[in-house]
Amino acid sequence: MEAIIEIGYLLATLSFILGLKFMSSPKNAKTGNLIAAIGMVMAVVLTFVAGYTETVPYTNLIIMLAAIAIGTIVGKRLSDKVEMTGMPQLVSLFNATGGGCAMLLGLVEANPMHLQETELTSQILLIAGLITGAIAFTGSIIAERKLAGKVKDYRTMGVVFSARILLLLMILLPVIYFFGLLPIGFAPFVFALAGLAMIYGVLFVLPIGGADMPVVISLLNSITGIATAFTGLVYGNKVMIAGGIFVGAAGIFLTLLMCTAMNRSLMKVLAGKFKKSTGAVSEEDQEIKEISVSETALALSFAQKVAVIPGYGLAVAQAQHTCAQMQQLLEKRDCTVDYIIHPVAGRMPGHMNVLLAEANVDYSRLKEMDEGNEVMSQYDVVLVIGANDVVNPAAENNPDSPVYGMPIIRSHEAKQVIVMKRGMSKGYAGVVNDLFEMDNCSLLFGDAKISLQEIINQLKLI
């Protein structure tokens, strides 16, 4: 029996690796997801079979089965209902559930009835899993609320300062406790730590700016993974350790990728800091060229190669589908349309790709930033829709600019650039965009969806 369980866990671990491995190509990814899901179900069923004895009370079984049934149904409902624009909120929410589960496990296991004479190592691991789980739990809930626009950034010295004190406490208290200097039992101590960690989770996400959300979601994801791995170590359960570490690695990989793409260090993101704009020129003083809808349509109708650079503004205007319609229309005229996507376009890593895929854009048309930059000069027209900072040439040639050093899509190297904007407001970074003043750039003002619809109408006539 023991051997069957061990082999089952091994297979489950392999299924996770395969699932992640198959994510390397859009073609196989679906199969990978299925394999990982099967592995997961197998691991849970095996654990049940292995742990089940006749002495297990019925109450436990009923609660367990009910919880599993409700959890499955609620999960399915939530995932069926979610809009693709709301994906970051949902992923944060699911992340919170994972963290919450890890925290509760720690609390129950700390009960003296279960941990009578455990060694120090297990206790330390248990505390580590509990703290990380609790941080991921409340942190993800705040992140979800912020993404939904329900909670604003709250950046005062008080918040940042108390967060640091809490962090320090969470490191120092266990040390003091294990030296026997705190005269309380293990269970009350663990409950107190869980409380501190939950408060810390809130304070840790509150000051972080809206534009930095992709970094935070990735980081919280990785923290949940680490919590799972710690808890796995307490039980000596290999499938939990492996699963947790893979998630932790994925989260950290994406966190660092997002930081690089925004040219911000992780520390600065966490402190909620942003460089202040030093440029004296306000956008009102910029000399810009406006362009009309019909001129845009005309330019597009003569173009052989068109690139679209979408930003989150495109999704806010719900214009992905209209944009895909325009693409189909242009393709009928033997014009190729590519999408060049900056890594931080959207509210979480890869979010823009999902939004476009939902609008039936073929994934072979979705180009990564570097790929697009290499062939930028071949594009006759580049349409920038709802993006701003990611096409700002100041990031490359103005060391005084706050965005300097951030990798950008070099749209200014194309033959013609048309920027679709709602008005002359600044981007997230609040920085003047030098692109608007360039000779090959013109601006089309208005709501992205309405403008695109008008362009489509005009194109049909030409």
Added chain:
Amino acid sequence: MDFINQHIQEIYFVIFCIFIGIEVISNVPSILHTPLMSGANAISGVILVGAVYMMLQIPGDDYLNLTLGGIAIFLGTLNISGGFFVTGRMLKMFSPKK
């Protein structure tokens, strides 16, 4: 030293997992980063294994811990089912167009 001798297997295991994880994940193209994240999220729901194991050990009259355990199982299951379903839904959109 005792600690290392006792736990050498776990230490090896953890280190190998870290490398496998990084190796596998760094090959994922940026267009699939959102499904990667939600899929990874679902995998972190493997914490449910621990919750199930724990639930089988709690005495039947320990209602506080049974409640906490029940909530833990609910949360873990929600993480897994929601994570895999939503990842599947997203990946379906990336299927090759006919």
